[in-house]
Amino acid sequence: MKPASISELKRALAPLPREDLLDACLRLAKFKVDNKALLTYLLLQSGDEAGYIDEVCAEIDEQLPANRLIHKKTLRKIIRTMDKCIRFSGDKETELQIRIHFCRQVIDRDLHWGRCRVSENMYFGQLKKIEKALEKLHPDLQYDFRQQMQGLDRA
Template structure:
């Protein structure tokens, strides 16, 4: 016998009829089973009200992880993927495209500062290129007013990348 999985609409309807004490008990029970559930609940309760401070904190964490980046290409690529998994998790918490753009721009800036730019190890190059594509696509999805707030940062990133990375063709990533 398996447990029936209900859709979000059914769960949402049922949650409206649950008293506050039972709701707290359900949330604590849910948080007990998975670390990511606890982290999400902690974010929603303590940090969601000040998203800019949270983004600044995550940028600091990303910067620290980049400062610990190994010199060897294979291990550097593994570390970069770990940083990207962390960014993805925090972006899921915020649910904001703007936060994703800011964190990915920070990732790329740190890449330019810390990663071995002359490496011929292709996975390192692909990681950076994919993030530029992701930033470009997310900026294109934004409303026109918000888009103009992030264009200068992206263009500055492309300019810096063009100066520091001989293998990058920035024409492919321009908006």
């Protein structure tokens, strides 16, 4: 079965009564954890973006290891969680704050990759994503975020 396009879904949802929309949303939330997480963000957390950022940053802090060696499996899990939360928000400033927080924690905790080049490349990939998101912001905000980024480009 081929899924319908977004425009087709929008046309189909527009005439539905409130109760049917509510049922559809609840059924979506029951099928997949990501749908439930997105619905939680949209309904409960989107009004308080700063609180959402703090919550995501606290989750990143919990997932980072206490010892100085970070494994690529752990790093992949953290980045996957981070990307999902950033995708929910869709705001470039939120993306930058979360990614910069992650990179800052890696530097501040003095985490090492060992001999794993993959982990190092994942970290530098985050720096590239930060640079790409910075280009889309107002120059004043770019300056502020670049100030926060100082010292993150260590190997």
